[in-house]
Structures are given as structure tokens and as C-alpha cells.
Amino acid sequence: MKNIFTICLLASTLAFAQKSDEERVKSFYDASLLNGKSYEWLDALSNDIGGRLSGSPQAEMAVKWGERELRALGLDKVWLQPVMVPKWTRGEAEKAYFQIGGKKTAVPICALGGSVATKASGLKASVIEVQNFEELATLGKEKIAGKIVFYNRPMQANLISTFSAYGGCVNQRYAGAMEAAKYGAVGVIVRSMNLRMDDYPHTGSMTYGETPVKDRIPAAAISTKGAALLSAQLKEHPRLQFYFKQNCQQFDDVLSHNVIGEIKGSEFPNEVMVVGGHLDSWDLGDGSHDDGAGVVQSMEVLRLFKETGYKPKRTIRVVLFMNEENGLRGGRKYAEVAKEKGEKHIFALESDAGGFTPRGFSFDCSDAAFAQVQSWKPLFEPYLIHYFAKGGSGADIGPLKDENIVLAGLRPDSQRYFDHHHAANDTFDAVNKRELELGAATMTSLMYLFDKYGTQPELEEKIKG
Structure with missing residues (x-):
């Protein structure tokens, strides 16, 4: 009771x-x-x-x-x-274009937070597109040295949790420059972490890890529309040249x-x-x-x-x-x-x-x-x-x-x-x-x-x- x-x-x-x-x-x-x-x-x-x-x-x-x-x-x-x-600090606005023959096509980019600058005149080189770090290792230094690495792995659209989709591809932004530099790349362009197709490049933090300062390479994000356009043009014109200029500085x-x-x-x-x-x-x-x-x-x-x-x-x-x-x-x-x-x-x-x-x-x-x-x-x-x-x-x-x-x-x-x-x-x-x-x-x-x-x-x- x-x-x-x-x-x-x-x-x-x-x-x-x-x-x-x-x-x-x-x-x-x-x-x-x-x-x-x-x-x-x-x-x-x-x-x-x-x-x-x-x-x-x-x-x-x-x-x-x-x-x-x-x-x-x-x-x-x-x-x-x-x-x-x-x-x-970011400095003055970044500039970028890809060039096929005499034609230049501007694309929207922004420096990733913590990136080094390009030289004052900018950086121009051929481009190699990859999806992940494993692909970098497969290609090796012979095919990457002297080129700009273009990371183009999109957020996975069929994941209902957009944070899971973000987590599945953000490593290319955070560690992409550090990994590409190991194979002699001269710069990095990363597809923006964005599920929508638009012209807004998305910045974010990055790391160089233990990479010596003299070996650090500039890294920028490219808008999703810009990434799609660049990828399509690379398939038709694999020898196209990419140019970008950024003026960021670490204090x-x-x-x-x-x-x-x-x-x-x-x-x-x-x-x-x-x-x-x-x-x-x-x-x-x-x-x-x-x-x-x-x-x-x-x-x-x-x-x-x-x-x-x-x-x-x-x-x-x-x-x-x-x-x-x-x-x-x-x-x-x-x-x-x-x-x-x-x-x-x-x-x-x-x-x-x-x-x-x-x-x-x-x-x-x-x-x-x-x-x-x-x-x-x-x-x-x-x-x-x-x-x-x-x-x-x-x-x-x-x-x-x-x-x-x-x-x-x-x-x-x-x-x-x-x-x-x-x-x-x-x-x-x-x-x-x-x-x-x-x-x-x-x-x-x-x-x-x-x-x-x-x-x-x-x-x-x-x-x-």
C-alpha cells in the first residue's frame, strides 16, 4: 500500500x-x-x-x-x-580565369582562410582535376608537379543531413593544399562546399600542417557553377591554362x-x-x-x-x-x-x-x-x-x-x-x-x-x- x-x-x-x-x-x-x-x-x-x-x-x-x-x-x-x-587578411579581391587559346573566361574564386598569396603577378598553370587524396597518390608527382590541382568532389546530394554531406567532402578544402604540395603542385582550386549551383565561392579554414613556409602553395575556392564549367572545359581542352591572383597575408x-x-x-x-x-x-x-x-x-x-x-x-x-x-x-x-x-x-x-x-x-x-x-x-x-x-x-x-x-x-x-x-x-x-x-x-x-x-x-x- x-x-x-x-x-x-x-x-x-x-x-x-x-x-x-x-x-x-x-x-x-x-x-x-x-x-x-x-x-x-x-x-x-x-x-x-x-x-x-x-x-x-x-x-x-x-x-x-x-x-x-x-x-x-x-x-x-x-x-x-x-x-x-x-x-x-584577404587583401584586395581575388581574380581568376581559365584560358583556351586566346579566349579568357572569368570564374568566381576566393582565397581559403590561412592561404598564402600568389606572387604579385598571379599564378598561371595547367590544371589536373581530382576527386580525392587517393587519386592524387595514384597520379603521383610525375603527373601533378608544376600544375594546379582542382578538387571537384561535390557534397553528396542524397544525404538528408547536409552536415553529413559537408563532412564528407570538407577535407579537400582543409588539407587539399598540404596534400597537393607533396606531389609538387603549384596551387590548389577547391569546389565550394555548397549544394546549390551558384556563383558564390565559399571560403573556410585550411591547414598546411608541417609544410615548410617556402613550400606552401596558394589555395582558393571556386563557385559551384565555376567548378562545373571548368570541369566541362577540361574534358574538351585538357591543356587549358588557369590563372588566379590573391593577395592574402598572415600576421x-x-x-x-x-x-x-x-x-x-x-x-x-x-x-x-x-x-x-x-x-x-x-x-x-x-x-x-x-x-x-x-x-x-x-x-x-x-x-x-x-x-x-x-x-x-x-x-x-x-x-x-x-x-x-x-x-x-x-x-x-x-x-x-x-x-x-x-x-x-x-x-x-x-x-x-x-x-x-x-x-x-x-x-x-x-x-x-x-x-x-x-x-x-x-x-x-x-x-x-x-x-x-x-x-x-x-x-x-x-x-x-x-x-x-x-x-x-x-x-x-x-x-x-x-x-x-x-x-x-x-x-x-x-x-x-x-x-x-x-x-x-x-x-x-x-x-x-x-x-x-x-x-x-x-x-x-x-x-x-
Whole structure:
């Protein structure tokens, strides 16, 4: 009889909690959609400041902007965390064409982040097209030396997860120059990481690994339309010449900052929960999707808590990370300082997949923690949030990983994300206000649930008690 009474009491308690949680979650969506500030913030970050490549004047303007806006929220604490970041500049716009006989056909390119420049007059050579590094090895130095390697492996269109498609071909961008240089190539052109056929070349980070500076070769991305045209012409004219010129430059590291603000927990102030996005972006557009959206959504979490009168039990900290795009210095520095201070982080949520309609979350956590998360899924279903899966979280919060913390990533609809990723069309007009605000409310709701219940299922704790 006692066991039956206990079970009934727990069921009644959980039913009451479910109703209370439904009302609280609804209040977050109402406040975000009716009186949100994320879109206004994104307008300022994107249009007043623009692209925010690490080490640039715009990146430092963004740091000051973030600090100012967080202080205006009346948080318990706001501070800047110093971090040294790389500084690479693109220089004047790149130029490229391929030449067949006396005819020159211009194609859109952009230097990859971290690439060396061509010589002042540019680089002109014949081209060899490959799909992967294995093909490079098969061709060998005899057929590659003195040529420009053209990597033309597209994103796999039949993969529904566009991030899986991106992951399947991004190595040619990241390590393509390093690999081609081993066989005597003089330059690299890489098909843009984009499922759409357009004229926007997409930049992104690359590495030379241990390649000596004197042996490093220039690397650029070519638009998907440009890649298709070049490939077709190579089949008909295998001896065509390709010319490109870029003026990028690498400098010594410079000082920048993560921007951090927090609301102190009312019951468990030593348990820290993080929400964040990265403040830096590439320089071609204004970084609205990558990752201005994640920055303003993360800021909005704390603002929505304050606007709706919710007082968190645990310390809620927003972190605007610097240098995710070409170094991950901010994420590593934050985790390093947290470890040095002995801080106890129990949960971290990152938004770095664009400002599109939210579909759910992916979680890097234990099976027990994931079972807890799945019990909350009905709270999100009225908002058409159905995707809850174990998987990755986010690059900047990854360094916090240990056996106790739960890491999560917001998962918006990704079908159009790579149309804009690292390209000149990643701009404010590409972000839908309502979709952005839905994402902010979704993040706030998950932060609320982890704050209220902690990282272990409440029912399990009650039964143990």
C-alpha cells in the first residue's frame, strides 16, 4: 500500500510539474515572438559592424558591442576573457580565369582562410582535376608537379543531413593544399562546399600542417557553377591554362576576447550552465547565419529569463566565443580557465547551425541524461520540435567535455544552410525574423528544463530518496 501511495504521489507531482513546465515554455515562446530582441540585435551586429574575422577591427567592434548589450540587460556579472587569436587578411579581391587559346573566361574564386598569396603577378598553370587524396597518390608527382590541382568532389546530394554531406567532402578544402604540395603542385582550386549551383565561392579554414613556409602553395575556392564549367572545359581542352591572383597575408597573433555574462544561481550558484555562439565570422558576408544568429539567440536566453520573471536555480552564463572559424582559440581558452578555477559545468548548449527553423537538438551525454531529455520531448512537440538525438554538440563547447557534463547543439532545418555558409550571401536579409525567434525560445526552454531538474532524472532521484 505504501508503494502504491508513493507511486501515485510521484505521478501526481510529475503531472503538476508537466503542466507548470508547459506554461513556462509557452511564456518563453510568447515573449520571444511578441517582444523578442534577437532580430534587432542581429541587425546591429550584421549591418552596423559586418564581417568579423578574428583579429580584424570589426571583430573588436563586436566584442565591445557584445559587452555593452550584455551590461544593458542588467546581468549579475559581465566580463571580457582575454584570448590570443590568429590574424589573416584577404587583401584586395581575388581574380581568376581559365584560358583556351586566346579566349579568357572569368570564374568566381576566393582565397581559403590561412592561404598564402600568389606572387604579385598571379599564378598561371595547367590544371589536373581530382576527386580525392587517393587519386592524387595514384597520379603521383610525375603527373601533378608544376600544375594546379582542382578538387571537384561535390557534397553528396542524397544525404538528408547536409552536415553529413559537408563532412564528407570538407577535407579537400582543409588539407587539399598540404596534400597537393607533396606531389609538387603549384596551387590548389577547391569546389565550394555548397549544394546549390551558384556563383558564390565559399571560403573556410585550411591547414598546411608541417609544410615548410617556402613550400606552401596558394589555395582558393571556386563557385559551384565555376567548378562545373571548368570541369566541362577540361574534358574538351585538357591543356587549358588557369590563372588566379590573391593577395592574402598572415600576421602574428593578436589579443582579442570572449564576451561573458551571467545570472547567478539562486540555489546552486556553483553549478554553471553555458549557452553560446561564436562572435567571429568570415569576411565575405556579414556572418548573419554563421554565427550571428547563434550569438543573439544565446543572449536572448538570458533576456527571456529576466523578462518572464524566471529566476534560475543554477548560474546561467552566456559566452560569445571568439575565433571559432579559424582556430577555436576562444572555446579552448574558456574551458582552460574553467578548469583552472575548478568550476563545475553541468550543461552547455551551442547554436552554430544558422538561424533557420529549429527542429530539435543533438546531445553528447550519457544514456541516463538522454533518457531524461526524451521525457521532455512532449513539451516541444506543440512547437513542431521533434528531433532529439544523440550526436555532436558544438565546436566551442566541445573542450568542456568530461564524463559528467551534458553538451547539446541546437539543430535548425539545415537544407539551405550551406547555400550561405562562409560566402558573401551570408547576410542579414537571408535570416527570417520568426525562425530566428523560434530558435531563441527553443534554446531558452531547454536551458530552463536543465536548470529546473539538473542533469539527472528527477524521478530516479525521488525513488532513490
